Amino acid sequence: MELDPENADLRLRYGQFLVPVDRREAVEQHLAVVEMFPGVPEYRIKLGAALMLAGAGEAADEEFERAIYLDPLSAVLRSDIGGANLAAGRPERALVHYENALELDPNSQLYAFNLGTVHAQLSTQDGRDEEHFEEAEALLQSVE
Amino acid sequence: MARIALGDLYLEWDRLEDAAVAYERALELNPDSEQAKGADRGRGGAGVCSYSLLQPGALLGEAIESVLSKFTEASN
Numbered sequence: 753m754e755l756d757p758e759n760a761d762l763r764l765r766y767g768q769f770l771v772p773v774d775r776r777e778a779v780e781q782h783l784a785v786v787e788m789f790p791g792v793p794e795y796r797i798k799l800g801a802a803l804m805l806a807g808a809g810e811a812a813d814e815e816f817e818r819a820i821y822l823d824p825l826s827a828v829l830r831s832d833i834g835g836a837n838l839a840a841g842r843p844e845r846a847l848v849h850y851e852n853a854l855e856l857d858p859n860s861q862l863y864a865f866n867l868g869t870v871h872a873q874l875s876t877q878d879g880r881d882e883e884h885f886e887e888a889e890a891l892l893q894s895v896e
Numbered sequence: 897m898a899r900i901a902l903g904d905l906y907l908e909w910d911r912l913e914d915a916a917v918a919y920e921r922a923l924e925l926n927p928d929s930e931q932a933k934g935a936d937r938g939r940g941g942a943g944v945c946s947y948s949l950l951q952p953g954a955l956l957g958e959a960i961e962s963v964l965s966k967f968t969e970a971s972n
Contacts, residue, residue, distance in 0.1 A: 861898075865897065865898050865901070868898070868901065869901050872901060872904070872905040872908070875905070875908070875909070876908050876909070880909070885905070885909060888905050889902070889905065892898045892899075892901050892902040892905065893898075893902065895898035896898070896925070
């Protein structure tokens with residue numbers, strides 16, 4: 753990185769590497785990329801994911817909102833935000849973003865599957881929840 | 897994958913027959929997958945291992961063994 757400090761891909765790779773080692777530094781690397789390329793929503797989602805893993809949930813949500821503002825009709829972005837929330841152990845928030853992704857791309861088997869698996873997880877998370885079960889069953893049955 | 901996830905869902909909810917159908921369907925749809933091969937090995941083994949309730953995303957072979965072991969327990 754000393755040789756190529758504006759290489760965003762390299763910084764992101766380094767940031768990903770740092771996540772299990774030094775989460776604060778991981779955030780710094782992601783933040784540097786966003787500062788270099790503030791208009792790229794994907795980088796803001798990666799920063800948000802790093803922030804969540806560093807325990808900064810509110811700051812992460814702000815980055816996700818900024819990413820959505822930059823590309824409000826992107827189902828891929830919503831799905832990525834859902835995935836980041838799911839990875840950070842926030843299935844309820846993941847659910848909202850996966851729902852948005854499926855609304856934006858209603859024919860997507862992938863988004864139906866993602867949403868179905870989150871409903872499945874929530875169906876037994878705190879006792880048994882029939883509504884989540886029924887949603888999960890319908891969505892997963894709809895995917896071939 | 898959706899059928900496996902569906903089977904996992906039914907298993908979590910103790911709907912064993914539905915789980916078995918979902919896993920069988922997954923095997924029909926993708927018989928050459930590594931997961932399906934795992935299922936075949938599970939069936940051809942000398943004995944059915946007893947697995948605890950599966951977590952989502954577990955191997956299909958283990959999932960089918962789990963369902964079979966629960967059926968066995970229920971019938972004993």
